Amino acid sequence: MFIFKIVRRAISALLLLIVIIPLFVAFQIWSTANSATPKKSDVIVVLGAAQFNGKPTPVLQARIDQAFKVYKGGDATQIISVGGGAPGDATTEAMSSYRSLMTKKVPKSHLIEIPVGRDTLSSTVAYVATMKVHGWKSAIIVTDPFHCYRAMAMAQDLGVSTSCAPAKSTSGLLSGTGIRYLIRETGAYLAYKTADRIGIHLSDHLKN
Numbered sequence: 305m306f307i308f309k310i311v312r313r314a315i316s317a318l319l320l321l322i323v324i325i326p327l328f329v330a331f332q333i334w335s336t337a338n339s340a341t342p343k344k345s346d347v348i349v350v351l352g353a354a355q356f357n358g359k360p361t362p363v364l365q366a367r368i369d370q371a372f373k374v375y376k377g378g379d380a381t382q383i384i385s386v387g388g389g390a391p392g393d394a395t396t397e398a399m400s401s402y403r404s405l406m407t408k409k410v411p412k413s414h415l416i417e418i419p420v421g422r423d424t425l426s427s428t429v430a431y432v433a434t435m436k437v438h439g440w441k442s443a444i445i446v447t448d449p450f451h452c453y454r455a456m457a458m459a460q461d462l463g464v465s466t467s468c469a470p471a472k473s474t475s476g477l478l479s480g481t482g483i484r485y486l487i488r489e490t491g492a493y494l495a496y497k498t499a500d501r502i503g504i505h506l507s508d509h510l511k512n
Contacts, residue, residue, distance in 0.1 A: 337449035352387015352397030
C-alpha cells in the first residue's frame with residue numbers, strides 16, 4: 305500500500321511536469337515575441353524562409369524589410385542572410401534576401417549570404433561559424449515573433465550574444481495561425497533541448 309502511494313505520487317508529479325514545462329516554455333516564447341527588441345550588435349542575421357525563383361514570399365520579405373529597418377537604425381552595419389534552397393530551386397533563400405537588400409541600396413561590402421540551412425539549427429551553425437571567422441560575437445536575429453525564442457537559444461548555445469528583431473507583419477500573435485505557430489514552436493524548442501543535438505551538428509559542420 306505504501307509503495308502504491310509512492311508510485312502514484314511519482315506518476316502525478318511526472319504528469320504535472322509534463323503539463324507545466326510546456327506551458328512555461330510557451331509563455332517564454334509568447335513573452336519574447338511581444339517584448340523582443342534589437343540591441344546594438346556586430347551583425348544582423350536574416351533567417352531564411354520560402355522563396356520562389358528568387359522572389360521572397362511575404363514571410364521572407366517581412367524579415368528582409370525588418371532587417372533593413374534595423375540596419376538603417378544603426379544597430380549593426382553588417383547583414384548576414386542565411387538559408388538554403390529546396391531541390392530544383394534556381395536560387396536560395398539566402399540569395400533571395402541578399403538581392404532584395406541590395407535593391408534597397410545596402411552596400412555589397414555590408415552583406416554576406418550563406419546558402420546553407422533548411423532548418424533553424426543548421427542555419428544557426430552555419431552563420432555562427434562565419435561570425436567566428438570574422439570575430440563577431442553578437443547578433444540581432446530577424447525572424448518571426450514566435451521563432452525568436454528558439455532561434456536566440458540556439459545561437460546562445462553556440463556562444464553568440466543575441467537579441468531579436470521580430471518581423472511584425474507576419475500573422476497576428478493571437479490569430480488561429482499565431483496560436484498554431486506558438487504550439488509548434490513550443491514542441492520544436494522542447495525537442496531541440498531534449499535531443500541535445502547542438503554539439504553533433506557543430507562538430508559535423510567543423511569537420512566539413
